[in-house]
Amino acid sequence: MLELAFKGGKTYWGWIVALLAIIGAAFGVYLWQLKFGLGITGLSRDVSWGFYIANFTYLVGVAAGGVMVVLPYYLHDYKAYGKVTILGEFLAIASIVMCLSFVIVDLGQPTRIFNTLLYPSPNSILFFDIVVLQGYLFLNIIIGWNVLEAERNNDHYQFWVKPLIYLSIPWAISIHTVTAFLYCGLPGRGFWMTAILAPRFLSSAFAAGPSLLILLCLFIRHFTKFDPGREQIQSLAKTVAYAICINVFFFLCEVFVAFYSNIPEHMDHIKYLFVGLHGHSLMVPWMWTSMILMVVGIILVVNPVTRKNENILVIACIVIIFGTWIDKALGMIAGGFVPNPLHQVNEYWPTGPEAMISLGVYAVGALVLTVLYKIAVSVKEEIRG
């Protein structure tokens, strides 16, 4: 099937070349980072994780979000999703590739990454995270490829794929749960120390992942002969509606617990994010923007009139993607590390090189996604042709 990725028009190749150019430029910056050290980023002794790990966290969510089409199709026999499961699985693959890249660019000594396997440390959540992410990557590659190939040959996929599909469903939940556990088991980090962190991550993932899928479906319908289907898009939008509401609800639960209990270690981080602390308020406009975007998103996807209008749905999805990104990527990291363990405020903001490297990783993901979607869409077009 891989040959399908090499048959494309001018726009297709233009896009590929553009992505390669971005990747090349970003790689140059990465070489600089390798040479100089992580000092070219905005990270500090106090905020020791930043943009890379933030985006990593967010994309684990996008990867897990793919399960929102797989689950209804295979567990509830919701036939309509048969057309789009492959899109969810391939999105998951591209996301995991980005996640692993973000972990690598974040390392101070990336050449030693295999030390995690040479000296496996099951007490470390990072060890488990690497294991489940790689497992999820392989599961999706095997499942996606087999099912698509079978579809192309007008055949049923092999019998042994089915158990893997069932396995991939809880596995999707696990990748984001383990990623949340990276944060919420750390003593002395009041902002993260909440049992609701994993559920919060999942709810935001199930809003962001399907939102992105909707955008991709609409894009595919517009530019190819394959139509993922109106019903499918509407069903996804309902998933988004539930998930984004739950996400905001969970956040309000956090606010209640922190402020009604009035415990400073828990309140201070939220205060820093939303009103500023000791005169430091870099995050404040961002967090309020995030809240407004999520509320606007809720209004647009919950209301059936706006949800059913696909033009408005596009706006709703974009709004939700950005709202959850600020909340989970920027806010989650900055909020957790500020104030620091000695209760000093040292703010963080990513630098240009850091943003460029991140952009490069996103371009890698876009490249993987483009190639995979090209193959999937070509197969679908063939079948209908």
Place this chain on the structure above:
Amino acid sequence: MESSRRRFLKLAGISAVGLGTAPALNAFAASGGHDAAQPYVKKGARALRAKQWAMVIDTRRFHSAKDLEPMIEACNKSHNIPTKITNTDHEIKWIWEAEFHHAFPTKASKFLSEEIEHKSFLVLCNHCENPSCVRACPTKATFKRESDGIVLMDFHRCIGCRFCMAACPFGARSFNFRDPRDFIPEDDKNLEFPTRMKGVVEKCNFCAERLAVGKEPACVEASDGAIIFGDLYDPHSHVREVLKENYTIRRKQQLGTEPSVYYIV
């Protein structure tokens, strides 16, 4: 010249930090009856031993930030700390000074005695008995040495993921955001201790390399008796005697990491 010095420092790093206190590695000694021959690290004859090293800092003996300087300097000098780094974001600190409400944020009363409120306190790695940094490390580059409870680091194994920094509730860890070697003051260079490379984490090591040759930690030596060092589980140790006679506090002990650094206030 430079490279031979580096090589020497590297060697010193392997023996002092990678393996343990003493440089003698006996690969052929069988440890008793049924055990197969296991390589183990032999203690130096002069090495100081303990079940869990601990420190008591008598803060009554220090009155100003200036009084703390000798200890901080002693540590910086004996561990090749790159003190010439001016960007505070990239600072490497093994032991430093903090005001009471930063050192003990959960213990700072609203109305503190004026003296305590404005005084500086020494802070460093607590060599916790249940260290959360060790739990978090995905490569065991940070580990708790069973023989004496010191939380040590293997700079050659660390991948620089900085999970341990997120996990330490005391801000005791520093990351080398750039090559630290250019920032070690010329007069401070200690050829007996390894320099580090960019991209790895580091912190106070309770002077494991000095204990191995029978010396007390550098900061303890420089404190003129204000810092007491000893075995927490030896009821007759100096540390235990001081703990018996004085009311002491520890940083954030409600988190359960069981810090081994005690403060008399």
